[in-house]
Amino acid sequence: MKDIKNLLVPIDFTKESVAGLKAANQFATKFKGKVHVVHFLPYHPVVTPVYPGDNSMSVNKVVQEQQMEREKIHVLRKLKTEMDLYLSEDLRGQIYIVSDTLNSGMNDLLDDIKVDLIVSGTSGSSNLIEKFSGNNTEKMIRKSGIPVLAVSNYADVSLDDVLIATDLSTELPTRLYDMCRLLENHGATIHFVNVNTTELLNEADILPKMSALVKALKIRNFRIHIVSNKGEVNGIMKVVDKIHPGLILMKTYQKSSFWTFFEGSLAEKVIHETEVPVLVEQV
Incomplete structure (x- = not known):
């Protein structure tokens, strides 16, 4: 097996995902790899009346696109802040913002980029994270076919x-x-x-x-x-x-x-x- 050169960390700005980012930083340091981050931004259609006073509704695509663009800019700033806080500068890789749920978006992303290891924070109790309609780590282990490192509570990761x-x-x-x-x-x-x-x-x-x-x-x-x-x-x-x-x-x-x-x-x-x-x- 080749060294772990490309690590992917899903970020949803919870303490669990921060734990995953910290652990990825240590692994990437050990294997001299790059840490890429991804945030999934589910599609939220903007619904407006077809005519003033009309009860029928339609999706306003222009407003939808403007809203998505604003959200992406906001998320990009937050992701850069997380990377600055928890990743060594020489380990920082690409940032991906996917307009989809984790369940379907992860597979599409992994078809496009090379990943050796997914690092994901998860809750360590039965009260699992319900973001993205289910536990992030569990879905990735089931779907990706790529090894997943589940980090329930960050501590220094020793490989001795x-x-x-x-x-x-x-x-x-x-x-x-x-x-x-x-x-x-x-x-x-x-x-x-x-x-x-x-x-x-x-x-x-x-x-x-x-x-x-x-x-x-x-x-x-x-x-x-x-x-x-x-x-x-x-x-x-x-x-x-x-x-x-x-x-x-x-x-x-x-x-x-x-x-x-x-x-x-x-x-x-x-x-x-x-x-x-x-x-x-x-x-």
């Missing part, structure tokens, strides 16, 4: 210790393991975590499989953690509390039978339980 949760399934999240190798090349120790939720297996059964997996991935600087716990999230959080990683890597799925903006997925639950940034890769 990175945790990756694995279930040893045959459906390997290849790009996540590429990310492991990339982070290892930048000095990280990779902590592989398996949560044993069944009494049918013990550590002696799992450890050889974990060791074989790490060997196949050609990761040299690593630790293996096997936790017996009936709850996967609880097991992962025990390791998080023990080693205090600076980043958690997880996979999630895009299957219509499984998804409701990945509600109920393990990745979503971990994001809600921790303030550690979680990088999610779609399988």
Whole structure:
């Protein structure tokens, strides 16, 4: 996997999006990349009477265009202010203002520009952001096909210790393991975590499989953690509390039978339980 050179941060001027911008600044510093920002400006038609005193209405396109232009100028100033406050000058990339909702506008934008990582602030509790008709981070993880770094509460992002949760399934999240190798090349120790939720297996059964997996991935600087716990999230959080990683890597799925903006997925639950940034890769 090539270095992360282009990061994209959606900004809606909430404290959550500011947290994402701060985290992106640290990642871009580490990987010598550029941070681009995007704001979605949904279409709001201006409706006026067709004739004076007439109850019928029509969209006044001229007024609409003038209103949109004023809003774009206002948003552009605010975005530049955010970038000046939270981004190092040499890391500042492009500013995008998209006249659409995040749900449909993000896909169109990603068709036009090259992005290696999306960095998005999200609430760390069940009371999710309802901007753009749903949680920003959840929609991007589902739709973009690009790794998404979810930051629930900004703190210094350390890449010295990175945790990756694995279930040893045959459906390997290849790009996540590429990310492991990339982070290892930048000095990280990779902590592989398996949560044993069944009494049918013990550590002696799992450890050889974990060791074989790490060997196949050609990761040299690593630790293996096997936790017996009936709850996967609880097991992962025990390791998080023990080693205090600076980043958690997880996979999630895009299957219509499984998804409701990945509600109920393990990745979503971990994001809600921790303030550690979680990088999610779609399988």
